[in-house]
Amino acid sequence: MANLNVEYGGLVFKNPIVAASGPLGRTFEALKRSIEAGCGAVALKSNNAKPKETVEPPPSAHIFARPAHTFLGKYGLKNMMINWEGVPVEFTAEKQKAMIERIKPIAKEHDCRVIANMHPDPMYVEDIALFKQDMRTILSAKPDLIEFCVCPYHIPHEVTYPETQDYDLIDEMMAPVYEAAMEVAEVPVIAKHNGPIFHRSAETFTGLGVTQFHVTEGPQFYGTVVDIESMEPLVPGPAVITYGAHRRPIMNLQCSRTRALGDGFDLMSSGGVWSANDAIERMMCGAQLVALHTAVQYHGHELFTKIITRIDEWLDSRGLELDQIVGKAVPQIVSQEAHDSFMRERNRPAEGIRPVIELDDCNGCGLCANCIHGGISMRDKKAQTHLENCVRCGVCDSVCVPNAITMQVQ
Numbered sequence: 001m002a003n004l005n006v007e008y009g010g011l012v013f014k015n016p017i018v019a020a021s022g023p024l025g026r027t028f029e030a031l032k033r034s035i036e037a038g039c040g041a042v043a044l045k046s047n048n049a050k051p052k053e054t055v056e057p058p059p060s061a062h063i064f065a066r067p068a069h070t071f072l073g074k075y076g077l078k079n080m081m082i083n084w085e086g087v088p089v090e091f092t093a094e095k096q097k098a099m100i101e102r103i104k105p106i107a108k109e110h111d112c113r114v115i116a117n118m119h120p121d122p123m124y125v126e127d128i129a130l131f132k133q134d135m136r137t138i139l140s141a142k143p144d145l146i147e148f149c150v151c152p153y154h155i156p157h158e159v160t161y162p163e164t165q166d167y168d169l170i171d172e173m174m175a176p177v178y179e180a181a182m183e184v185a186e187v188p189v190i191a192k193h194n195g196p197i198f199h200r201s202a203e204t205f206t207g208l209g210v211t212q213f214h215v216t217e218g219p220q221f222y223g224t225v226v227d228i229e230s231m232e233p234l235v236p237g238p239a240v241i242t243y244g245a246h247r248r249p250i251m252n253l254q255c256s257r258t259r260a261l262g263d264g265f266d267l268m269s270s271g272g273v274w275s276a277n278d279a280i281e282r283m284m285c286g287a288q289l290v291a292l293h294t295a296v297q298y299h300g301h302e303l304f305t306k307i308i309t310r311i312d313e314w315l316d317s318r319g320l321e322l323d324q325i326v327g328k329a330v331p332q333i334v335s336q337e338a339h340d341s342f343m344r345e346r347n348r349p350a351e352g353i354r355p356v357i358e359l360d361d362c363n364g365c366g367l368c369a370n371c372i373h374g375g376i377s378m379r380d381k382k383a384q385t386h387l388e389n390c391v392r393c394g395v396c397d398s399v400c401v402p403n404a405i406t407m408q409v410q
Ligand SMILES: Cc1cc2nc3c(=O)[nH]c(=O)nc-3n(C[C@H](O)[C@H](O)[C@H](O)COP(=O)(O)O)c2cc1C
Pocket: 020, 021, 022, 023, 045, 046, 069, 083, 085, 087, 117, 148, 149, 192, 216, 217, 243, 244, 247, 270, 271, 272, 273, 291, 292, 293, 294, 295
């Protein structure tokens, strides 16, 4: 068995897999199942500040439009979900405290870390005393760490909307919150934001002593889907977040770019991780801890166990330790030099490369023969090339499931 222990925030986690904040951290049953499935840590659903009579609550922050989550498979988008979940007002600091107290003995029994989670929403930003009071309430339940997540429902639209995207505002908004958090915190504090926020504000955060980051994607993924029978969008308005596997490559890049900012912080990442391979890949992009949510909502808690087991087997079969893979891909991903040498190596004349078909391996599916240039056709249920038409784009190679076609240097 490989050693899956990871250090993050000065604490040892038994493995790098975390049940991310959200519905997975909202009920006792969901938390217990993540713990029993073997997670290294579980994060609580974010609490919310109580709406105060004097303060207008943010438009969508205190509602729970139902159904809140719609998987989009039947609309042609596999492994994707629309989340229309506001932060439920009834999940107050007192509720989170009570949930942590209830789940802690089970977590302890399974050597699983418990991460509290707060939304520094506008009410907290306006009322730091209330924020500190709620944070103290939550910390009195003795979580191992506390995470702060700025959700798109709670950040000014100027920050998140593509038209404006003013990340300086986050810095202004979060600095006093983190300052207050560091005053109150007795446990490691995690800043959970999207990549561009870290790219802009990492120094501010570390300057305030926040040295645990969780890079995820949130605000930038607005979108909707129209049900063509009713001719109506599944959810109206722009504030709809799509979660799922499509986030994986974007988050790989954001995670790598965050890791490349320096080594003065520990890094967790979530977004689009659906398998052990995805988790291993994210670690190669610099994450010490990998958190999952949507894939577990889809496949159930068993996915956690499968992923942890498979990471163990993968490392074992290669004789590798986790610290030999974490961040391995980052230098290449973030380096202009690596990009340029990649281009120099691959920028071959078309005649320098061609598709070669191993006929014994061809299963006759005909996908490669969809070549828009007429570079491949089918004869007797086998693929054949027409090099005079081929532009050497590589599509045939990439669609060939049995790997019967490979692009080869001539
Ligand atoms: C329905 C839903 C609710 C969420 N609520 C919260 C939340 O309250 N606080 C938080 O920090 N993150 C929340 N998240 C974000 C997740 O923790 C995670 O960072 C994100 O979903 C990306 O991971 P995934 O692609 O594995 O889902 C939520 C995610 C989903 C899908």
